[in-house]
Amino acid sequence: MASLKSPPERERHDEPGPMVPEPFVVRSKRQDTSDTWTLELTSVADDAGLHFAPGQFTMIEAGGSGEVPISISGDPGEPDVLVHTVRSVGLATQAICKAQPGQVLGVRGPFGNSWPVELLEGRDVVVAAGGIGLAPLRPAILAMIANRERYGRLVLLYGARTASQMLYVDELERWREEGFEVHATVDSAGPEWLGHVGVVTRLIGRARLTASFAGLTCGPEIMMRLTALALADFGIDGEQLYVSTERNMQCGIGHCGHCQLGPWLLCRDGPVFDWQTLAHWLQLRDV
Amino acid sequence: MAELASCTLEREAFDSLFEALERRGYGVIGPRVRDGAIVYDRIAASSDLPVGLTDEQDGGHYRLVPREDAALFGYNVGPHSWKRFQLPAQRTLWRGKLDEDGNLSDIVEGPAEPERLAFLGARSCELHAMGILDRVLLGGSHPDPAERAAREGVFIVAVQCSQAGGTCFCASMGTGPTAQSGFDIALTEVIEDGRHYFVTAPGSDAGRELLAELPTSAAGAAEEGAASAAHARAAAQMGRELDITDIRELLYRNYDHPRWNEVAERCLTCGNCTMVCPTCFCTSVEDVTDLERTSVERVQRWDSCFTIDYSHIHGGAVRQSAHSRYRQWMTHKLATWIDQFGSSGCVGCGRCITWCPVGIDITEEARAIRASEEAVHAGAR
Numbered sequence: 058m059a060s061l062k063s064p065p066e067r068e069r070h071d072e073p074g075p076m077v078p079e080p081f082v083v084r085s086k087r088q089d090t091s092d093t094w095t096l097e098l099t100s101v102a103d104d105a106g107l108h109f110a111p112g113q114f115t116m117i118e119a120g121g122s123g124e125v126p127i128s129i130s131g132d133p134g135e136p137d138v139l140v141h142t143v144r145s146v147g148l149a150t151q152a153i154c155k156a157q158p159g160q161v162l163g164v165r166g167p168f169g170n171s172w173p174v175e176l177l178e179g180r181d182v183v184v185a186a187g188g189i190g191l192a193p194l195r196p197a198i199l200a201m202i203a204n205r206e207r208y209g210r211l212v213l214l215y216g217a218r219t220a221s222q223m224l225y226v227d228e229l230e231r232w233r234e235e236g237f238e239v240h241a242t243v244d245s246a247g248p249e250w251l252g253h254v255g256v257v258t259r260l261i262g263r264a265r266l267t268a269s270f271a272g273l274t275c276g277p278e279i280m281m282r283l284t285a286l287a288l289a290d291f292g293i294d295g296e297q298l299y300v301s302t303e304r305n306m307q308c309g310i311g312h313c314g315h316c317q318l319g320p321w322l323l324c325r326d327g328p329v330f331d332w333q334t335l336a337h338w339l340q341l342r343d344v
Numbered sequence: 345m346a347e348l349a350s351c352t353l354e355r356e357a358f359d360s361l362f363e364a365l366e367r368r369g370y371g372v373i374g375p376r377v378r379d380g381a382i383v384y385d386r387i388a389a390s391s392d393l394p395v396g397l398t399d400e401q402d403g404g405h406y407r408l409v410p411r412e413d414a415a416l417f418g419y420n421v422g423p424h425s426w427k428r429f430q431l432p433a434q435r436t437l438w439r440g441k442l443d444e445d446g447n448l449s450d451i452v453e454g455p456a457e458p459e460r461l462a463f464l465g466a467r468s469c470e471l472h473a474m475g476i477l478d479r480v481l482l483g484g485s486h487p488d489p490a491e492r493a494a495r496e497g498v499f500i501v502a503v504q505c506s507q508a509g510g511t512c513f514c515a516s517m518g519t520g521p522t523a524q525s526g527f528d529i530a531l532t533e534v535i536e537d538g539r540h541y542f543v544t545a546p547g548s549d550a551g552r553e554l555l556a557e558l559p560t561s562a563a564g565a566a567e568e569g570a571a572s573a574a575h576a577r578a579a580a581q582m583g584r585e586l587d588i589t590d591i592r593e594l595l596y597r598n599y600d601h602p603r604w605n606e607v608a609e610r611c612l613t614c615g616n617c618t619m620v621c622p623t624c625f626c627t628s629v630e631d632v633t634d635l636e637r638t639s640v641e642r643v644q645r646w647d648s649c650f651t652i653d654y655s656h657i658h659g660g661a662v663r664q665s666a667h668s669r670y671r672q673w674m675t676h677k678l679a680t681w682i683d684q685f686g687s688s689g690c691v692g693c694g695r696c697i698t699w700c701p702v703g704i705d706i707t708e709e710a711r712a713i714r715a716s717e718e719a720v721h722a723g724a725r
């Protein structure tokens with residue numbers, strides 16, 4: 058604006074722009090399922106991870122293959138390492154999943170808002186996750202376990218397509234020991250699976266939920282919609298249910314326009330919203 | 345804001361403005377003719393301006409025609425806007441090196457435009473558009489320092505419209521035709537009784553200082569009156585209007601309106617409207633690597649919500665149909681923008697109407713939706 062600019066010397070800027078990535082090195086890598094890997098990374102500059110809140114994401118890339126939004130799946134209490142769980146579905150995620158320990162990737166962030174874990178202190182909380190949707194919820198689960206005494210009942214409902222597609226299998230048992238009621242289900246089961254079979258919303262009936270619960274959910278949009286409907290039957294209404302949403306994102310900072318959903322820029326105003334706020338917009342077609 | 349002490353500058357002395365800007369080290373960008381249209385590009389003297397030309401505009405129609413006088417600014421806005429200097433159509437965000445193991449290193453930010461620019465000939469709607477784009481790009485929690493530096497160095501010479509263009513509706517949007525602020529200097533061109541001059545007004549200290557170096561004289565009542573008459577003429581000529589009363593609520597109520605299907609039958613989803621719009625800010629990024637994959641460059645380009653890829657997520661685009669894409673664009677301009685950035689995203693410049701190959705008119709689409717609601721209400725009464 059006119060008032061901003063005398064003297065007319067061009068201002069030097071030394072801070073790098075928000076679109077410039079920081080190099081992070083892959084410290085370790087673990088294969089979770091046939092198409093999903095978990096990477097641990099640290100910044101090349103200071104050998105640390107990122108301070109973040111559960112539910113936030115970064116824009117990450119393996120050089121030259123495109124940058125994509127990926128939720129941080131690590132423990133917010135241990136920001137010394139940046140953890141991402143990535144499902145290989147296309148060019149960018151494939152390149153990230155192929156990265157080997159020692160490889161340097163580009164990272165920007167963390168961006169977005171977070172799961173309201175502090176707001177929910179004192180409450181019963183049900184976490185409903187579908188497939189890769191457990192990755193963005195893991196930091197919230199770990200944050201609640203770290204402060205287990207501040208919550209009432211904690212329930213995790215997790216659904217995957219098959220038993221071999223389940224994430225964090227070893228951890229599910231540990232979370233159970235640490236105070237989560239864990240219910241898992243698969244869409245289709247082989248002989249090795251002894252648990253529930255059926256979509257994740259079918260677990261809701263088994264979990265003895267009451268209106269005192271609040272919910273966190275992440276998974277395919279249809280699953281989140283059905284979860285909202287099923288929870289409503291137990292008196293858990295849309296204002297008490299939080300969802301993490303997914304849209305195309307090219308910047309993560311509200312500048313590229315791609316992640317619009319009606320009045321929101323999901324990267325800037327989300328990705329976490331209460332269901333009540335989004336339900337109208339998600340029910341309209343092709344918005 | 346500075347008080348508007350107006351002066352006059354004769355046409356013969358107009359190039360002193362270029363000289364003063366040059367002395368201060370500004371590169372001057374202004375209107376000039378290229379390929380049959382008035383675009384914004386480098387200019388060095390008044391002879392580079394579209395002297396004696398005007399632009400005939402209507403839905404899907406644009407043509408330059410000679411005027412009867414030798415006005416320097418006797419036209420309205422063309423296919424370019426100042427957006428291209430706030431948010432370049434293409435820019436390198438950064439470059440880096442890749443080794444054979446895929447390691448990314450030596451990341452350096454893309455070069456920023458090193459030059460200070462002066463925008464000569466910005467119209468009232470365009471000043472509003474710049475402000476809207478500033479709020480989008482610089483008003484959030486992650487402003488881009490390169491974009492901010494580019495913007496803060498700009499010197500703005502506004503030109504007051506003395507006629508309305510064929511597709512203008514800035515009066516409806518409250519963005520014109522007369523600029524009140526947001527400029528360093530404002531000019532009103534007057535050609536009357538064999539005299540050709542400009543009534544000048546400073547809008548900032550920098551503008552006042554620069555004007556003091558020009559061979560101006562104090563404006564008398566007659567000259568100020570001529571300038572006001574020119575402003576009034578533009579307002580009176582405005583042929584289109586868009587009723588913005590409760591426009592957000594109107595569009596929010598009508599996501600399922602059949603009109604979206606009707607407009608989609610005509611819309612080619614070419615994205616012209618988004619390219620010419622002075623506030624449309626969407627971009628996408630692409631990685632360009634050399635053949636050996638030893639280097640990578642991230643390039644940001646203007647994108648359009650009319651492409652299928654725009655809303656691509658794994659599993660398919662969110663907005664497959666033309667109707668959902670036109671609806672996205674128009675409701676963004678007029679409604680969701682208000683929630684996202686605190687103002688309308690449309691300044692009524694008319695570019696999207698002129699440059700739409702099939703002449704789709706945002707004012708007509710909004711009117712049709714409003715009229716059908718009113719008809720329903722009237723019927724219900």
Ligand SMILES: Cc1cc2nc3c(=O)[nH]c(=O)nc-3n(C[C@H](O)[C@H](O)[C@H](O)COP(=O)(O)OP(=O)(O)OC[C@H]3O[C@@H](n4cnc5c(N)ncnc54)[C@H](O)[C@@H]3O)c2cc1C
Pocket residue numbers: 114123124125126127128129130142143144145146147148149150151189192193302303304305306307328656657658659
């Ligand atoms: C906030 C957020 C958090 C996410 N967290 C995770 C996570 O923790 N783990 C995980 O595996 N995946 C996550 N995703 C999904 C992940 O971003 C997509 O799978 C990824 O973008 C696909 O890119 P691609 O190039 O591999 O696939 P392609 O289908 O080849 O995609 C091409 C381009 O389209 C865009 N795109 C495609 N799908 C998506 C999508 N779903 N979301 C956004 N942009 C997309 C990208 O710009 C991508 O470069 C998250 C998405 C969002 C929005």
Ligand code: SF4
Pocket residue numbers: 617620621622623624677689690691692693694695696697706
């Ligand atoms: S929507 Fe059309 S009239 Fe409004 S600012 Fe954009 S181009 Fe101009």
Ligand code: SF4
Pocket residue numbers: 610611612613614615616617618650696699700701702703704
């Ligand atoms: S409205 Fe017109 S300019 Fe815009 S995409 Fe459709 S056909 Fe192209």
